[in-house]
Amino acid sequence: MTRDPKRTRPDAPTRTTLSRAYIAAVALALVDDIGRDRFSMRKLGAELGVDPMAVYRYFPDQEALFDGIAEALFTELDVDTLPWDGPWHDMAGQYHRRLRDTLLAHPHAVTIFATRPLRSPAAIDAGTRMIGQLTAAGIDAADALRILRCLREFTVGHALNLAVLQLGARRRSRKPRPDSAGYNALAYAADQAETGDHFDLGLTALLAALPH
Amino acid sequence: MTRDPKRTRPDAPTRTTLSRAYIAAVALALVDDIGRDRFSMRKLGAELGVDPMAVYRYFPDQEALFDGIAEALFTELDVDTLPWDGPWHDMAGQYHRRLRDTLLAHPHAVTIFATRPLRSPAAIDAGTRMIGQLTAAGIDAADALRILRCLREFTVGHALNLAVLQLGARRRSRKPRPDSAGYNALAYAADQAETGDHFDLGLTALLAALPH
DNA sequence: AGTCCATGTCTACAGTGTAGACACGCCCGG
DNA sequence: CCGGGCGTGTCTACACTGTAGACATGGACT
Incomplete structure (x- = not known):
């Protein structure tokens, strides 16, 4: 174990x-x-x-401690080393990939991160810097926030889903055999699609369809 | 109250x-x-x-009861009335909009729904039907699953984020005034962008950039 | 030397999930 | 008609939780 x-x-x-x-x-x-x-x-x-x-x-209480855990996860992202000077697509892409990797490295802590707003100064500062980079590219501030929210929500939702599946599979260990009755189109597709390899698909799709 | x-x-x-x-x-x-x-x-x-x-x-225990709550939320979606015969873009769009609306109608239960895999027969059946509709449109089964996962993860991440923000705002009630020092680009953008109106942006972006 | 304060300790309490034995009503084979 | 099983709800009990509040202690500063 x-x-x-x-x-x-x-x-x-x-x-x-x-x-x-x-x-x-x-x-x-x-x-x-x-x-x-x-x-x-x-x-x-x-x-x-x-x-x-x-x-x-x-x-003050356990809830605040969990806020601290979320903060610790955020600092693990090391946002200072992001490409803050290039096109915002690069920055946003790298940021959310890092966020995904960091969260998946702590599957048990993903729910803690996903279930509270991050209001630490570092997080707020990173948020404002991102907004600034998008507005510098000619995007309206409100639209910039919308875009970043979409990316973040997809990333967190993805990490949460994977963590839940991975942790749940441990205790259930239910994978229908191809010859059993429960082996339907969904199970077949799940066998073909490696779990988690669709993150890039969604991320690039979002980035491609959003304004440059 | x-x-x-x-x-x-x-x-x-x-x-x-x-x-x-x-x-x-x-x-x-x-x-x-x-x-x-x-x-x-x-x-x-x-x-x-x-x-x-x-x-x-x-x-058997509280965890199983919460599984039951998630199931109850799923049945509230009434997936039978989805447009199963039209183009899959319509079906997927309506499904995820319904999912979002249902989750936002139960903000306190969103974390319960988001933190467990849904393995009820009804959910599995709906999943296989969706896969079937995509493969009927000429999409590979594995790709179909990837696409649906992206949409679902974005939707759940979105609902979770909104629920967390809404519930957290109740106890904190911290909204910096425009003349205070804490009023930066992020707060300005948040004032402009109505919370939650970016869901359609992300959903249509995902649908547009994914194969038809 | 004396005071204060930050830090860690101890005790205690109300509340939690749930295991295991028990009580009661209905149904069904005799 | 009966009697026994069984499904359903009840009760008690236990190990464990978060955390309030009083207490100890040691170093820093006047």
Whole structure:
């Protein structure tokens, strides 16, 4: 089961005190390990080597901690290294591909990311920069936001769908054999289409049909 | 707060015994009222006028009950009345618009729907019918599945995003005034773009760029 | 030296999902 | 007619959850 027994867990920064970022990173690693539903503040405390209540000095409640996890995922995107100077199609394409890859690297955390708005300064800053790049290309600001929302919603929906399928397949393991009665056109198509290889199809379709 | 004090709750079918469908419908109504996080089996039992443990005669656990809620949402789509005989663009367009409308009518239940695969017979049947309509139009089965996945992922991602924004706005109520420092290009664009009116943009873009 | 405050700890409480034994009504073979 | 099974709802109990509130402690600053 644990393919990677020594799962990478962020090292404590010489263990002086806790910090929001460190707690969020450990919480993310714990969610990666055991999933959101098995996650608990007590287990997080144990993982931190600290009383569970200590976390509440840094986050008002579990919901805020999950906001922190979403933030940690966002910083993993490293948006500063995007092509902010080229055509916006390149920037947007790369950004959403990175978003997809990052989310799929944390399948257990995708629902956490997908179910809350990201309002951290870094995220807002990236959003404004994107809007700016589109308006610089002659696109109305409102249209720019619409376009970016479409791309983002497709990407997040895609990652969420894949994560759900992948995690659900683990416990069900129901794949009808080609000779069984349940093997219909849908199952046949699913056999042909590798799961997840349609992301580029949708992304390029969206980019192609939207204004340049 | 409760704009609609007498919230429509499905009538008991002359109250002989419970049933999976009835329990799922009441659970959905309860989630609509109080949200998924405040939902509990005990409250569901109270709403049903029955011991909480009675539900476990019909669903093995809460997760299975939520599967039932997702099923209830799917049946609300009434897929039989889709234009199964016309061009598949019409069928797919109408289907995903209905899906969006239904999900937005249950903002508190969107996360439940989005975070589990739908494997009910009705859903599988609808899926195979859709695949069939696309292959009848000369599209390879694997490509048909890819196309449908793109559309579905965009739609679900969209509904999830809107639900999250709408529900989050209720508790935060943070909308920067135009004269404040936090009013940047993103906030300006958000003021211009009505939330949610970009769905047609993305859907038609996807349909236009995909094979006919 | 004394005060304050940030940080971590402890206890406690209300509420959760659900396992397992129990009670009651209906149906059906004798 | 009966008696027993069985489907359905009930009750109790347990391990576990998030988190409020009081407490300890150690270093920093006056």
